[in-house]
Amino acid sequence: MIELVGLTKAYRTRVAVDDLTVTVEPGRVTGFLGPNGSGKTTTMRCVLGLTRPTSGTARVLGRPYRELARPMRRVGALIDPRARHPGRTAHAHLLALAQSNALPPRRVDHVIEMVGLESVAHERVRGFSLGMGQRLGIAAALLGDPDVLLLDEPVNGLDPEGIRWVRELLRDLADEGRTVLVSSHLMSEMEDTADHLVVLGRGRLLADVPMADLLGAHSAVRVRSPQAPLLASALRRAGGIVELQLDGSLRVEGLDVPRVGDVAFEAGVRLHELTRVTASLEAAYLALTGDDVEYRAVAP
Numbered sequence: 001m002i003e004l005v006g007l008t009k010a011y012r013t014r015v016a017v018d019d020l021t022v023t024v025e026p027g028r029v030t031g032f033l034g035p036n037g038s039g040k041t042t043t044m045r046c047v048l049g050l051t052r053p054t055s056g057t058a059r060v061l062g063r064p065y066r067e068l069a070r071p072m073r074r075v076g077a078l079i080d081p082r083a084r085h086p087g088r089t090a091h092a093h094l095l096a097l098a099q100s101n102a103l104p105p106r107r108v109d110h111v112i113e114m115v116g117l118e119s120v121a122h123e124r125v126r127g128f129s130l131g132m133g134q135r136l137g138i139a140a141a142l143l144g145d146p147d148v149l150l151l152d153e154p155v156n157g158l159d160p161e162g163i164r165w166v167r168e169l170l171r172d173l174a175d176e177g178r179t180v181l182v183s184s185h186l187m188s189e190m191e192d193t194a195d196h197l198v199v200l201g202r203g204r205l206l207a208d209v210p211m212a213d214l215l216g217a218h219s220a221v222r223v224r225s226p227q228a229p230l231l232a233s234a235l236r237r238a239g240g241i242v243e244l245q246l247d248g249s250l251r252v253e254g255l256d257v258p259r260v261g262d263v264a265f266e267a268g269v270r271l272h273e274l275t276r277v278t279a280s281l282e283a284a285y286l287a288l289t290g291d292d293v294e295y296r297a298v299a300p
């Protein structure tokens, strides 16, 4: 479990994390989302004792990270995959980590196999591709067989097979009762991976919700009728927010499927389609973070 209470990190010119209170529970994959610069990495760094908060606390497994005995056995992290000696081989890098953390050397071969780097284990990491580097970073995070995992953009640079592997790995780790906090900008990937979401915007908490609730809150009803204008008026009178779509259907928010059917029946309107449309995570995320995006491209 990771517990943040009033966590705040202010730099000279900006507040990176702003009064963040959230608990990341074990046994599920928690997706950590937010626009560029919203404070995700800074939060993870505070949890790992790499950045000192300005105020508030970050505890992992009930203690500040720095007070954990044998921290690599308790907490594994992928924060900056470039943080390693480029002249070392993958195997030597992991062995050095194992030795300095009193972990059994046999874990090195085990995690190399887990992440699929056997064929390059004895090559220098300076020649590694982005994806191979990510795999090595994940191997290092898993080295201590930890209860808690913090992974900052683990699928960055991975090929589709690698992305699927990470998804299955995180699922398995959560099913074993571990705490898994993972950030990503790949919404479709996150939708398939996470059970729960923590969303930041400009350092503040925007949402701490089960995935299903967030998607449910942004779902709508699609209804099609040869008498669309009549139906739209009836639905608006019943309290729905109705939008005419380009394909002639109506998108209705605020009324569920049975209610839309009843309203149509009461208005004597024929229906040709009545469907619940679940929002994609991308749509729900964009609706949630719309006002909190700091860096936005403008059309040329």
Ligand SMILES: Nc1ncnc2c1ncn2[C@@H]1O[C@H](COP(=O)(O)OP(=O)(O)OP(=O)(O)O)[C@@H](O)[C@H]1O
Binding pocket: 011, 012, 014, 015, 016, 034, 035, 036, 037, 038, 039, 040, 041, 042, 043
């Ligand atoms: N050492 C630092 N000194 C000054 N400002 C910093 C420092 N580290 C981070 N920041 C600022 O804090 C804010 C939050 O950055 P952070 O890297 O935590 O965001 P993020 O959500 O991880 O972003 P991204 O999705 O782009 O990785 C940014 O505006 C960043 O410029």
